[in-house]
Amino acid sequence: MPGARDDDYVDHPIRSYVRTGGRARPTHRLTPATLLIGHTDPASTSVGRQEREVLSQCLGVISMAEIAVHLGQPVSVLAVIASDMIDAGLIGVRPDSDTATGPSRETLQKVLHALNHL
Amino acid sequence: MLSTTSDDNHYLAPTVVESVKILVVGSFGVGKTTLIGSVSEIDPLRTEETITEASEGIDAVDATPEKTTTTVAMDFGRITLTDEIALYLFGTPGQRRFWDLWSGLAEGAAGALVLVDTRRLEDSFEVLDQLETRTSLPFVVAINQFPGAPNYEPDQIRTALDLDDETPIVVCNAKNRNACVRALAALVRHALKTH
Numbered sequence: 420m421p422g423a424r425d426d427d428y429v430d431h432p433i434r435s436y437v438r439t440g441g442r443a444r445p446t447h448r449l450t451p452a453t454l455l456i457g458h459t460d461p462a463s464t465s466v467g468r469q470e471r472e473v474l475s476q477c478l479g480v481i482s483m484a485e486i487a488v489h490l491g492q493p494v495s496v497l498a499v500i501a502s503d504m505i506d507a508g509l510i511g512v513r514p515d516s517d518t519a520t521g522p523s524r525e526t527l528q529k530v531l532h533a534l535n536h537l
Numbered sequence: 538m539l540s541t542t543s544d545d546n547h548y549l550a551p552t553v554v555e556s557v558k559i560l561v562v563g564s565f566g567v568g569k570t571t572l573i574g575s576v577s578e579i580d581p582l583r584t585e586e587t588i589t590e591a592s593e594g595i596d597a598v599d600a601t602p603e604k605t606t607t608t609v610a611m612d613f614g615r616i617t618l619t620d621e622i623a624l625y626l627f628g629t630p631g632q633r634r635f636w637d638l639w640s641g642l643a644e645g646a647a648g649a650l651v652l653v654d655t656r657r658l659e660d661s662f663e664v665l666d667q668l669e670t671r672t673s674l675p676f677v678v679a680i681n682q683f684p685g686a687p688n689y690e691p692d693q694i695r696t697a698l699d700l701d702d703e704t705p706i707v708v709c710n711a712k713n714r715n716a717c718v719r720a721l722a723a724l725v726r727h728a729l730k731t732h
C-alpha cells in the first residue's frame with residue numbers, strides 16, 4: 420500500500436520541536452481534513468526549507484493529512500508550521516473545509532445525492 | 538516515505554471549496570482500511586502521530602512494554618463528490634487514547650461508520666461507548682460480513698450491542714465498493730434525520 424509504513428516507529432533526524440520552534444499549538448484550527456492551497460510559487464519566495472517543502476505540496480487544493488503524509492510529518496507538526504504560513508500569506512485555507520460546526524444540512528443533502536449517484 | 542500517488546489525482550480539482558469528513562471506526566482488523574480503499578479515489582494513505590505514555594497492555598499489535606513513545610497510525614482516503622465537495626474518510630480504532638490524540642477529528646465530522654465483525658462483537662463495545670460518551674456524532678453500525686462469520690439478524694445485533702432503535706444497522710462487505718457507498722449513504726441519511 421503506497422504511503423503506508425510497516426515499521427511502527429520512524430525517527431526523524433530533526434526533532435519535531437525544532438521544526439516548530441518549540442511550539443506545540445497552532446494558531447489556526449487545522450485538522451487532517453482542512454484543505455489548503457498555496458498562494459506563492461515556492462521557487463520565487465525566499466522562505467526556509469520546511470516552508471518551501473510545504474509550498475511544494477500546495478500547488479493545488481490538498482488536505483492537511485495528505486501534505487503530512489507526503490512530507491513524512493505528523494499532522495500536529497504540520498499544523499504549527501502551516502499556521503505561520505497562513506499568517507504570512509503564503510498559503511490559504513478553503514474556509515468551508517472541515518468546519519468545527521460540521522457540514523450544513525444543504526451540504527449533507529449534496530453529499531447524499533452524490534453518494535446515491537456514484 | 539513519499540507517497541506514490543499518481544500526479545493525476547495528487548490534488549483536488551481547483552473548484553473544490555468544501556471538505557466533509559466521515560470517521561470509519563472499529564476494532565483492529567475489522568476492515569476499516571479495506572473499506573476506505575474500496576471507495577477512495579486515491580490509494581489509502583497513512584498518517585502517524587506519536588504519543589508518549591506507558592503503552593503496556595494497551596495495543597496488542599505493536600506495543601513493547603519498555604517503550605513509552607507509541608506511534609498511532611490513521612489511514613484515510615478521499616472521494617471528490619461534486620465540483621465543490623470532497624469527502625474524507627478517516628479510519629481510527631476509536632479507543633480512548635485515539636480520541637485524545639486526534640482532537641479535532643470527531644469535531645465537525647458528518648458522522649461515524651462503526652464497522653463490526655460478528656465473530657468479535659465484544660470488540661465493538663469500547664468503540665461504541667467512546668462514540669456515545671465523547672461525541673454527539675450520528676453513527677451507523679455496518680456489519681462487515683466475513684466469510685464463515687455468524688449470520689445474525691439485525692435485531693440480534695441491536696440487542697447484543699445495546700443499540701438504540703434509531704441507530705441504523707447495515708450489512709456491508711468492505712471489499713465491495715457499492716456496498717460501502719450504500720453504507721456511507723445510510724450514515725449521511727441518518728445524519729440528516731438528526732441534524
